[in-house]
Amino acid sequence: MVTYIINFFTSEENKGAYIALQSSKCSIEDIFKTEFVTKLNRLVGNGDKSPEGIFVLQIIERWKEVFIKFIKDASKTIPELQSVIALVSKMEEGKCLGVLLNCSIDAIETKKLMLEMKELESGTSTKEQLKDFLNKYSALFEHYRLLNYPYNKIVRFGEQKRELRTCRYCGCSMSDNATFKTDAHTISNCLGNIAYFTNDECDECNKKFGATIEQEFLKYISFSRVISSQFEGFKSYKIKTDSFELSVNPDTNDVEFKLIDYTKVSVIRDKADLVLDVDSIDFSDVYRAMVKFVIGMLPTSELKHFKKTIDWINKDCAITLPNIKETIHKEPVVHPFLNMYFRKKNEDPIPYLCADLHILHYEFIFMIPGCELDNQILSSTIIDEFLKLYKNDAIWNDIQLNNKQPTRLLLHISLEKEKHLS
Numbered sequence: 176m177v178t179y180i181i182n183f184f185t186s187e188e189n190k191g192a193y194i195a196l197q198s199s200k201c202s203i204e205d206i207f208k209t210e211f212v213t214k215l216n217r218l219v220g221n222g223d224k225s226p227e228g229i230f231v232l233q234i235i236e237r238w239k240e241v242f243i244k245f246i247k248d249a250s251k252t253i254p255e256l257q258s259v260i261a262l263v264s265k266m267e268e269g270k271c272l273g274v275l276l277n278c279s280i281d282a283i284e285t286k287k288l289m290l291e292m293k294e295l296e297s298g299t300s301t302k303e304q305l306k307d308f309l310n311k312y313s314a315l316f317e318h319y320r321l322l323n324y325p326y327n328k329i330v331r332f333g334e335q336k337r338e339l340r341t342c343r344y345c346g347c348s349m350s351d352n353a354t355f356k357t358d359a360h361t362i363s364n365c366l367g368n369i370a371y372f373t374n375d376e377c378d379e380c381n382k383k384f385g386a387t388i389e390q391e392f393l394k395y396i397s398f399s400r401v402i403s404s405q406f407e408g409f410k411s412y413k414i415k416t417d418s419f420e421l422s423v424n425p426d427t428n429d430v431e432f433k434l435i436d437y438t439k440v441s442v443i444r445d446k447a448d449l450v451l452d453v454d455s456i457d458f459s460d461v462y463r464a465m466v467k468f469v470i471g472m473l474p475t476s477e478l479k480h481f482k483k484t485i486d487w488i489n490k491d492c493a494i495t496l497p498n499i500k501e502t503i504h505k506e507p508v509v510h511p512f513l514n515m516y517f518r519k520k521n522e523d524p525i526p527y528l529c530a531d532l533h534i535l536h537y538e539f540i541f542m543i544p545g546c547e548l549d550n551q552i553l554s555s556t557i558i559d560e561f562l563k564l565y566k567n568d569a570i571w572n573d574i575q576l577n578n579k580q581p582t583r584l585l586l587h588i589s590l591e592k593e594k595h596l597s
Contacts, residue, residue, distance in 0.1 A: 179206040179226070181215070182275040183259055184285075185266070186292035189325055192258040197335065203277065211249050218242055219274045227278040231288065233295055234270050239263065258328060271295050282321040283313065315564040318523055319516035324472065326370045326510040332361060332472055333375035342377035343470060343478055344384075344485060353377040361471035362511045363389050365412075366400075366534055370510060373471035384467060388488070392464035394456050394584060399535040402430065403507040414586075416453060421586075432588070450588075455581040462496055462576040463488050466543055469530045472513060480527070484545035492545075496577045497555045499541035500562060502569040507535040516561075524551055529561050540565070 177198055184191040196206055206212060207226035218241070219230045232238070243264055250256035266272060271292035280288070286308050290301040324330045334340045337355050340348060347353035359381045361371035393400070400412045401421055413422035420433040467488050470481060478485075486492040514531040521527075526542035527549050542558055555575075562571065 177201065177203055177206070179203055179212065179277050180275075181277065182273075183262060184273040184275070184289070185262070186271055186289050186296060188289065190262065191325060192262045192328070194253065194255045194259065196253075199339075207277075211253070214245060216276065218245065219276070226276065228276045229278065229280065229288070230274045230276070231292060231295075232272050232274070234263075234266050234268050234272060236268050239266070239268075269296060281316060283309070283316050311566045315516070315566070318519060318525060318564060319529070320519055322474075322515045322517065323513065324371065326512045329370055329372065331372045331374050333373055333475060335374060340375045340377075342380055343373070343375050343473075344380040344467075344489065345377060347377055347379075353379065357381050359471075362468045362513070362534070363393065365393065366396075366511050367509060368511050371472065376471060384464075388460040388464040388467060391457050391460035394454055395458075395461045396535060396537055397453065398586060399503075399507065399537060403535045414453065450585050453584040453586050456584040457581050458576040458578045459496065462499065462541070463490075465499075465530070465532055465539060465541060468513065468532065469515060469528070469543055472515065477517075477528075480547050481543065481545060483547065484543060487545050494544045495555075496544055496575075497542055497553065497557050498573045498575055499539055500558055500571040501540075501574045502538050502571050503536050504538060504569075505536075508533045511535075518548075521548060521550075524553075525560050526553060526557060529558070531565075538569070540571070 179196040180193060181196075182191065182193040196209075196212070198206060203226055207216075216228075218238075219232060243260060246256050246260050246263070250260065263272065273288055273292060287305060290305050290308075293299075294301045333343065338349055340353075340355050342348070342353055342355075345353070349355070355374070355377055357378045359373045359376035359378075360368050361373045362368040363385070397412075397414050398421075401414055402423060413420060416435075418434070418436040420431075420435065422431050423429070424431050466484060470478075470485060470488065473481070483492060483494070487494045511532070511534040513533070516529045516531070518525060518527045527546045528543040530539075530541055530543065532539045532541075540558060540562065542553070542561070556573075
């Protein structure tokens, strides 16, 4: 299977579109010679030269009319082009459109292109912005290649055709009686994920993970789910145990706390502090769930490096887990998103793949364990080496998720007397 990818982007980071033309019979050169790709290349200024290229065009109305008409005609046979129509039709004259024809560029080159486009649009220098960006990220991108996906449009990972799918978690296909009828959310949909779907996650694995490791992750961030409930596509979430209930009133947005069984609540002496027993939790499953989210987004070509990782997710093997880093932000993100960092040079004594996961108030940075390309012994604190490259002012906590035994999850609440203005 070969894939010819065309990316359309603008000077704004979250505005873009892409299409992937796939074929199991043609070569890249054959796809390049198709009528659609040939005409597209001419429209962006590539003519009949190379199957790959980077182009930046400043929009003029006449070109925009011709381009949209061409894309609309082609969308009758390539429905994915609707996102390109939606993008370009809203662009005003003078704005810049970038086009990547079957080539990838790293984060620094992408930022440079976007700033050049902003400079063309506004006539104002962006040199200082580029300087600030390089000061902050150049060390990181010297060692790592960034891969992420927009969360403002639907992205489906893996094989598009059901009959050709092989589950990336159990290895079963339709010939093994596996089914792929469910829209498998790459990240749990109850966390606000309406954008990411993994095509090649079979119904059986989707059901299994949704009832096991993903439930442990949901427990871990349950307090954040309560106070962020207005951002979900569901009714307000409530923590409900034998001893207490915690929720947000959807009408007033006030946090509501109700004690049910006082005998099951610990009170810290001389303080208005309560320690509440939420539930038992398997911390190693919390790590498994986060890694499972990453595996669901991986390009198919990368999966071969993570066979042991997938065995570990399925609890078929053991791995000594490194620490992860966690920080809690004041405001939750509306949609979960994930940045993946792939090591550029195998000789570097750092993890091959690290992830930066944003969900509600939480941000987690962690390595993906079990990768065959991590042939060096990495310490439990290896993620500290990654953070040295990742310049960030946040306060990071070390979280150890190696414990395989169920542990009690406790919630510590401090109560303050409400002050009334006279």
